[in-house]
Amino acid sequence: MELSGLELLLQSMPQLVKGFIQTLLIAFYSIILSTIGGILFGALQTIGLLWLNLLTRFYLELFRSIPILVWLFFVYFGLPLFFNVHLSSFTCAVLVLSLWGITEIGEVARGAFQSIARGQRDAGRSIGLSTIQLYQYILFPQALRRMIPPSINVYTRIIKTTSLTVLIGVTEVVKAGQQIIERTGEAVMIYGSLFVFYFLLCYPLSVLSRKLEKRMT
Amino acid sequence: MTHTAASKPILKLMNVGKSFHKQVVLKNIHLTVQRGEVTVILGPSGCGKSTLLRCLNGLELIDEGSIRFNELELTPKGRQWQAVRERIGMVFQSYHLFPHMKVIDNILLGPLKVQKRSKAEALAQAEELLERIGLLDKRDSYPRELSGGQQQRIAIVRALCMNPEVMLFDEVTAALDPEMVKEVLEVMLQLAREGMTMIIVTHEMGFARAVADRIVFMDKGSIIEQGNPKSFFSEPQTDRAKRFLQQFYEIETWKGRDVI
Ligand SMILES: Nc1ncnc2c1ncn2[C@@H]1O[C@H](COP(=O)(O)OP(=O)(O)OP(=O)(O)O)[C@@H](O)[C@H]1O
Numbered sequence: 001m002e003l004s005g006l007e008l009l010l011q012s013m014p015q016l017v018k019g020f021i022q023t024l025l026i027a028f029y030s031i032i033l034s035t036i037g038g039i040l041f042g043a044l045q046t047i048g049l050l051w052l053n054l055l056t057r058f059y060l061e062l063f064r065s066i067p068i069l070v071w072l073f074f075v076y077f078g079l080p081l082f083f084n085v086h087l088s089s090f091t092c093a094v095l096v097l098s099l100w101g102i103t104e105i106g107e108v109a110r111g112a113f114q115s116i117a118r119g120q121r122d123a124g125r126s127i128g129l130s131t132i133q134l135y136q137y138i139l140f141p142q143a144l145r146r147m148i149p150p151s152i153n154v155y156t157r158i159i160k161t162t163s164l165t166v167l168i169g170v171t172e173v174v175k176a177g178q179q180i181i182e183r184t185g186e187a188v189m190i191y192g193s194l195f196v197f198y199f200l201l202c203y204p205l206s207v208l209s210r211k212l213e214k215r216m217t
Numbered sequence: 218m219t220h221t222a223a224s225k226p227i228l229k230l231m232n233v234g235k236s237f238h239k240q241v242v243l244k245n246i247h248l249t250v251q252r253g254e255v256t257v258i259l260g261p262s263g264c265g266k267s268t269l270l271r272c273l274n275g276l277e278l279i280d281e282g283s284i285r286f287n288e289l290e291l292t293p294k295g296r297q298w299q300a301v302r303e304r305i306g307m308v309f310q311s312y313h314l315f316p317h318m319k320v321i322d323n324i325l326l327g328p329l330k331v332q333k334r335s336k337a338e339a340l341a342q343a344e345e346l347l348e349r350i351g352l353l354d355k356r357d358s359y360p361r362e363l364s365g366g367q368q369q370r371i372a373i374v375r376a377l378c379m380n381p382e383v384m385l386f387d388e389v390t391a392a393l394d395p396e397m398v399k400e401v402l403e404v405m406l407q408l409a410r411e412g413m414t415m416i417i418v419t420h421e422m423g424f425a426r427a428v429a430d431r432i433v434f435m436d437k438g439s440i441i442e443q444g445n446p447k448s449f450f451s452e453p454q455t456d457r458a459k460r461f462l463q464q465f466y467e468i469e470t471w472k473g474r475d476v477i
């Protein structure tokens with residue numbers, strides 16, 4: 001007996017859900033690491049030390065000029081080959097997405113730090129704050145508000161980019177969908193559910209980001 | 218203010234020079250400030266007054282000469298400026314209060330995080346200082362809720378609560394509406410009476426004359442004249458200072474008021 005589309009979807013649900021969860025986990029870890037790393041990365045760029053500027057610039061250019069996909073391949077296939085370092089495809093995915101996310105959130109953070117009036121630094125320094133204290137008590141709390149809307153946009157891009165990790169064999173949601181399609185030949189329903197999944201995840205975020213941005217100006 | 222001539226200077230600048238890119242902004246600055254003395258720096262716009270003040274607490278680093286603060290040589294690179302800044306307070310033209318903190322937290326940040334003083338003791342001092350400038354009821358307000366004059370007086374208290382030995386004031390009334398200038402100047406006059414060592418950059422000539430023990434006149438990055446306020450205002454030695462003062466007298470007379 002032929003399964004109806006709905007029945008097929010119900011039957012494949014457990015496998016799809018596993019894929020969803022995998023996608024969500026990769027995105028979650030990458031977003032956390034990107035945020036922490038990115039804020040630090042942005043701060044380092046605004047301290048004003050030449051060697052730090054050169055170093056961060058170099059790191060930034062690595063991710064600007066080399067596609068994420070190539071990074072994924074490099075880390076997944078290249079590291080074992082050249083350095084005998086073996087990482088699971090999941091770890092590779094989180095690693096690459098985070099390293100890339102750090103540059104993206106880093107740019108957001110740098111812009112936010114630089115948008116704070118110069119006098120705030122002077123005032124903070126003139127009461128004897130160290131550089132770390134200056135960032136901790138004065139600059140970061142003021143930059144944070146300005147960082148939130150553009151950071152949410154970066155998060156949606158990270159979520160969408162998780163779909164690339166299918167190419168290094170992560171069984172995230174796209175891979176799970178493909179497996180089901182291979183088994184059952186039912187493409188429309190499965191691709192449709194992927195479509196809905198990404199949309200439901202990213203659309204509210206992009207609305208939120210726009211709302212917050214509006215409220216701030 | 219009178220002081221014994223024999224006392225050791227609190228600040229001594231010798232041959233200080235400073236350039237931004239190739240532009241010379243300060244050159245050959247010799248200046249000695251005694252404890253308790255009020256020094257007012259006058260000079261045309263762009264002559265380096267702000268830069269000179271900023272060099273005293275390391276917001277800018279000098280390229281030449283030396284600055285001695287008590288027994289400390291401030292010149293060497295890598296000097297721990299944090300420790301020096303605790304002892305040299307600074308107030309800016311645009312107040313620069315921290316907008317995300319309440320008034321009281323603005324004032325307590327330095328005492329608690331830099332000086333690691335006890336909360337109770339620092340709080341008591343902060344409240345006493347607020348009381349003295351009549352703003353104790355604003356302790357839980359945010360800076361944006363205050364007028365410019367109130368913000369500037371809070372900024373003065375923020376610096377004072379560190380118990381500095383020297384206070385630097387960089388045109389602290391220049392951004393204020395005229396009716397608020399007085400309330401800020403009064404706080405500064407009171408401080409001067411209490412014996413605080415102060416270095417003040419201002420364009421308020423009447424105030425300069427009233428508060429100063431000594432006037433330092435700068436032009437194009439150099440000190441070209443120093444003296445007590447009485448002789449400086451009545452018989453300036455250099456043509457440049459004469460012309461500078463003349464401008465102020467002219468404006469005063471435009472307003473139809475008496476010359477200071
Ligand atoms: N960070 C900087 N980088 C480059 N040039 C600077 C910098 N700060 C000041 N200058 C230059 O140094 C000169 C002196 O500036 P400074 O602010 O010390 O003058 P000022 O006497 O305080 O003037 P004003 O009365 O307008 O405040 C000016 O020509 C200014 O353009």
Ligand SMILES: [Mg+2]
Pocket residue numbers: 266267268387388
């Ligand atoms: Mg100035």
